[in-house]
Amino acid sequence: MLQAFKEYLQTKTSISDEQFQRITEGVVTRKIKKDSVLLKKGDVTSYTFFVMKGLLRAYSIDEQGKEHVIQFAPENNWVGDRNSFCFNEPAIFIVDAIEDSEVVCIDQHFFERTGQHAPQFNRFNVIALNNLIRFMQRRVNLLLSATAEQRYLDFIELYPSLTLRVPQWMIASYLGITPESLSRVRKELAKRNFKSI
Amino acid sequence: MLQAFKEYLQTKTSISDEQFQRITEGVVTRKIKKDSVLLKKGDVTSYTFFVMKGLLRAYSIDEQGKEHVIQFAPENNWVGDRNSFCFNEPAIFIVDAIEDSEVVCIDQHFFERTGQHAPQFNRFNVIALNNLIRFMQRRVNLLLSATAEQRYLDFIELYPSLTLRVPQWMIASYLGITPESLSRVRKELAKRNFKSI
């Protein structure tokens, strides 16, 4: 049932089968149907989620009702609202499913327990956090400096598979442009013979 | 000599004077004159820096030679290049001093040692990393959704003191707009009687 999660942890931290058994005692999974919401703005939850199957997104909605995708979370990724999970404040993002998905619900206790049972886990966790920061710095840098076209090219290079699984208007939302603009960017790229789309 | 660093660590982690003494053995500080570079793009360094005094910035330079500020680092903040420090890759950012500054040079060993001597430090570190991620998500969200004016208002609210210490063109660079645009935004705000600038 937690097979994918086990494989993930074991490739990252060399946790034994028995250790895995122990640390995931009581841990539950949850299936989320396409288009249904896992976490909504304003909620205060003590959970964050590991995606075993499917694809989710975290996004915000501005005053004009427009959505802005903060993160896509396919298999083997984490998703949640840090505001809520780490700081016990109301969630500022909405998390919902782009495809039928299955997630593992993880609370703070899990992190503590696992850190005690398997100290390598803490190291791994710190590296993962640093990696995420590095990744976000890159995204900020692109938003500061690059055109819509450059950002799109960066996206398809970084997430070739997502390009096929995510509707175009959501990618536009992730890039910070309108669906119409992304359509035009793609048209322009196609004209200049980017068959690779 | 490390007074400011000691106070920082003690307010965050309740490390004793003796512990501090032990973990900072061999740790060196460095003074950086205004406008001089602490870390340049392409360097591979095993250090990250805690700012005891002054103000630094991390920024990138794009193909057209334009600078984009990723981070301002005043007193009691950390600055460095994660690519280099955490992943031993060439630095992608430049770090230089906006004011005459003094930093503590910290290497990976410090983090390991400190984590062993004072386990609370690890907890604190993880929280700080999560806090930074939360903060960067907020910035991405603003870049995706807000106008130049909204981003500027957010900036002066979040960093009232920096607004006075940082030249205007650098704030523009942080916000992802040109100095000319920021000048106009300020003019517009002044007209609408935002005396509070």
Next chain:
DNA sequence: CGAGCGCTTGATTGAGTTCAAAAATCGTGG
């Protein structure tokens, strides 16, 4: 005191938005 840098202002341009509508694709029930 003058050269250079930072800030402002104006005129023009341009990337991307908005609004509107057509074309293509998808999902679902008969």
Next chain:
DNA sequence: CCACGATTTTTGAACTCAATCAAGCGCTCG
């Protein structure tokens, strides 16, 4: 399996926010 409605993508035209280019002002610091 097809048809129909809904959603997504594309296309067009007008518009807007911010960028660019260019000039002038004011400060400071060497």
